[in-house]
Amino acid sequence: MRFIHAADIHLDSPLHGLAAYADAPAEMLRSASREAFTKLVDIAVEEAVDFMVIAGDLYDGTWRDYNTGIFFCREMGRLRRAGIPVYVLFGNHDAESEMTTQLQLPDNVHTFSTRKPQTFRIDNLKVALHGHSFKEKAVTTNLVTAYPAPIEGYFNIGVLHTALEGSSMHATYAPCSIAELHAKQYHYWALGHVHEYAIWQEASTIVFPGNLQGRNIRETGRRGAVIVSVSETEEVSVERLFVDVLRWESVMVDASQAGTLDEVALAVGRALEVLVEEAASSVPHAVRVTITGATHAHGALFGLETQLRAEVLAQIAAISHDRLWLEKVKIATEPLAHSEPASGRVDALADLHGLLIEAESDPEFLEMLKERLLALALQAPAELHKSVPELEHVRNGDLAKLVSEVRSGLIAQLADAE
Template sequence: MRFIHAADIHLDSPLRGLGSYDDMPVDTLRSATRAAFTRLVEEAIALEVDFVVIAGDLYDGDWKDHNTGIYFARQMGRLRNAGIPVYVLHGNHDAESVMTRRLTLPDTVHVFRAGKPTTFVLSQLKVALHGQSFSHAAVTDNLAAGYPDPLPGHFNIGVLHTALEGYAEHAHYAPCTLEQLHARGYQYWALGHVHEYCVFPGTVPVVFPGNLQGRHIREQGARGAVLVTVQDGVVESIERLEVDVLRWHRLQVDLNGCDAWSSVVSRIRSGLEALLAAQAHDRPCVLRISLEGETALHGELVGRAAPLRAEVQAVMAALAGERLWLEKVQVGTRAPQRADGPAADADDLAVMLAEAAADPTWHASLRDGLQPMFDRAPYELGRQAPVLDAVRNGDFEALLSDAAASVLRRLERAGKEA
């Protein structure tokens, strides 16, 4: 017997904050959760599995329209035609209280009830699946404690959406301990909610397959489901099925000792080449590049954010075409230690101005503070000093970037004179 265990699919999960990056493959990212699920269905059909288990958060919340449900129904129809039933449990993101839209699904799709545990028995396979869906988003009761006793003579699978004790970074839903699950008497626990892949040690496999597709930089690396093979009532193997269509990575680049812009670009290029060599797959990658170390170019790196991003994009395009995409260049470098003086003060000021240029909260407070002056200034004055019109319209980013660049030029001249 073989089955697929998946969870946290988050179909049509909305993208946040990516629209501001013109070079990001937004359309690819927007369709990634569907593309990954389509690949999962194709794997299930090709492997001729006996059934599929989805352990919560199939959806990311109520649908924007019915297209999400229609897409899912179509994929379930493909599995039905292949003779593969599906067992779905709803978690915090697709709880009964969250979902208001529903569509009729094929009769081979079975949903665990929310009011109390449900048991589905597959008589021919001698399998019993036990599970309970969430009735509302924030379930804080230990649902596993109410699951039924194992069905004798059957391979018992517990399906549960839970944070499991010890995962503090995830919302503490349906809490329980590993010991409680082991003691339940089941032969396999199909968990969901935690987005990282994990198989816990013990005589009974307790498994988080992780989410199907990474959606942002906090979900890095390979993503997918698991293929479970059972022989004579015992789990023989648990294999990862990597069905994600793109991946997120953080690349750390050490700029320690760099004293020229060309050196910075060279080290970034070397880091990208090493990353590409280490990736055996041909999936596109979205990168966050973190620059670290002590360098005399710290102030320049902060103050010249736009040219730096463009330089990195050019290197990525030359090395990998559309296989690499840039999410962000994060400057975490530091200036070399030196005695206090005018040059050091100017360097600090350049960094502060550059950071302020990208801070919308600071823009708002600056505008509010200057508004009384604008109210008293004659309209004609704006025509004579365009900078006033720019500030009046809230265009601080360009002005502050210019100020940072000016400080950097003064700093450079001061360094040469010294």
């Protein structure tokens, strides 16, 4: 017996902030969740799996475009014609969606009750699926305690949308422990909510398949679902299915050997070329580049994020423009030790350096700076925030960090000029 376990599909999840990126592949980003889901259905039909489980967050909150639900019904119709039933548990985002309660789904789609745990039996396979859908977004109680005992002689699957011991990256909905899941004595737990793949195999096989398609730079790497095979002796094997159509990656570039902005751009180009060459598939990549290291170029990069982005875009155009999109270039370099004025030095540069260090801990100066810059930061368009990332420190009230970053870059730049 084989089945597909997917979760956190977030169909047609709205993508915010794209207006800030004139070169963003907006249509590709908007359609990515649909294309990934269609690929998953393709696999289900081609592999003739026995059923599919969706462990929550099929939809994405209060998103009200009914074309999203109609698309889902169309894909379920494909599975219906292939004789594949689908078992859907609603998660926290589904609980907010009007489509969850108003759209009539094809008869091969079975949804778990929001009132109490419900069990579906597939008698010809001797499979029992137990699940409890979210009735409202913020379910903070442990739902596992009310799940029924396993059915004797059946392969028991628990379907649950949970933070599982409070994953720090996700809201702590329906919290429970791994020990509690094992103690339930189900053969398999099909989990959702946490967007990273994870598996535990002891008394039970417990799996987070991760989300189907990465939606932003916080969701890097390959994404998809899992296909689960169960032998006649109830041995469970889990294989990952990668169906994402756009992949987010974070690339760290060490600029310690670079001395100029141009040399940094070339180092980025080499790193991106390696990324494309080593990619397991031809899936396009959305990339955030972070420049790190103590470098002679620290001063040369000061305040030039926009120019560096243009230089990196030129590198991408030469490498593989159809397979790479630059989400952001982030400068996180440090000055070389000798860029800081030497101890005991007496000149204008040393005086400036000392004044800026004092300013970092001067509450009156920081308050004055905040008053003068806050209106600018709040009213600045997205394009300006993109080219002047220091404005985020103003909005957050972290003026000491702003002064520290300006001091570091400015002093390094002046020292280089000297």
